[in-house]
Amino acid sequence: xxxxxxxxxxxxxxxxxxxxxxxxxxxxxxxxxxxxxxxxxxxxxxxxxxxxxxxxxxxxxxxxxxxxxxxxxxxxxxxxxxxxxxxxxxxxxxxxxxxxxxxxxxxxxxxxxxxxxxxxxxxxxxxxxxxxxxxxxxxxxxxxxxxxxxxxxxxxxxxxxxxxxxxxxxxxxxxxxxxxxxxxxxxxxxxxxxxxxxxxxxxxxxxxxxxxxxxxxxxxxxxxxxxxxxxxxxxxxxxxxxxxxxxx
DNA sequence: AAGATATCCAACCGCTGTCAA
DNA sequence: GTTGACAGCGGTTGGATATCT
Numbered sequence: 001x002x003x004x005x006x007x008x009x010x011x012x013x014x015x016x017x018x019x020x021x022x023x024x025x026x027x028x029x030x031x032x033x034x035x036x037x038x039x040x041x042x043x044x045x046x047x048x049x050x051x052x053x054x055x056x057x058x059x060x061x062x063x064x065x066x067x068x069x070x071x072x073x074x075x076x077x078x079x080x081x082x083x084x085x086x087x088x089x090x091x092x093x094x095x096x097x098x099x100x101x102x103x104x105x106x107x108x109x110x111x112x113x114x115x116x117x118x119x120x121x122x123x124x125x126x127x128x129x130x131x132x133x134x135x136x137x138x139x140x141x142x143x144x145x146x147x148x149x150x151x152x153x154x155x156x157x158x159x160x161x162x163x164x165x166x167x168x169x170x171x172x173x174x175x176x177x178x179x180x181x182x183x184x185x186x187x188x189x190x191x192x193x194x195x196x197x198x199x200x201x202x203x204x205x206x207x208x209x210x211x212x213x214x215x216x217x218x219x220x221x222x223x224x225x226x227x228x229x230x231x232x233x234x235x236x237x238x239x240x241x242x243x244x245x246x247x248x
Numbered sequence: 249a250a251g252a253t254a255t256c257c258a259a260c261c262g263c264t265g266t267c268a269a
Numbered sequence: 270g271t272t273g274a275c276a277g278c279g280g281t282t283g284g285a286t287a288t289c290t
Contacts, residue, residue, distance in 0.1 A: 038275065090278060106257050
């Protein structure tokens with residue numbers, strides 16, 4: 001029953017990858033593509049487990065990786081996506097072409113956390129540190145009610161990043177699947193959020209845009225009546241506008 | 249210059265959901 | 270339906286490097 005083991009762990013290398021191992025892995029994937037990680041190490045002549053090969057390829061060797069420092073725009077986009085999604089690094093990475101989840105996670109823990117703390121913002125809750133968490137409830141009910149009345153789109157509950165994550169994930173898989181009553185049932189976060197472009201414009205098709213896209217469009221949600229967005233599926237824009245959020 | 253401390257980041261670990269047998 | 274491996278994810282670790290004293 002079940003499958004055979006992916007590799008014999010007793011005979012696999014661990015630790016830092018050598019140049020030769022990198023070369024072998026890259027050469028193999030260039031020749032055969034990203035196929036079955038299970039059989040790859042043996043086929044490529046590597047004494048590594050498939051999991052390790054996958055990680056090395058995804059986080060370091062992939063040719064489309066964007067090396068180098070994060071831009072200010074990327075910083076802000078990460079912060080805003082994190083406020084929506086929580087520690088869903090893979091989803092956040094999905095919106096930052098050329099960046100890996102591991103890279104973003106590391107960057108968050110080493111730079112952005114500190115940056116937010118220096119601004120007096122709790123990096124976990126994205127709320128001011130000096131406020132008592134127990135006394136803070138974010139209520140977007142008014143905005144949600146207005147949105148519902150005007151059918152302006154779905155609303156997220158900030159405390160439920162999983163819902164937002166699921167939505168974005170679904171958006172990525174089925175971009176055309178919104179709009180027939182399938183919107184999220186997250187009533188507390190008004191999605192009238194503005195988004196502005198990330199920095200990797202070169203990797204994306206040009207989009208005519210007068211201003212940042214609204215967040216509804218960014219998630220592939222039905223367009224609101226006053227939506228002026230011309231296109232969206234890739235979070236081209238990066239500026240969420242929390243002005244409509246109402247704090248108690 | 250040398251040791252201590254802080255920071256960075258690649259890689260590992262363990263868990264979960266999915267899928268094949 | 271059950272079992273167990275796979276793929277993928279987030280959390281954590283530890284070695285390398287940078288900075289401070």
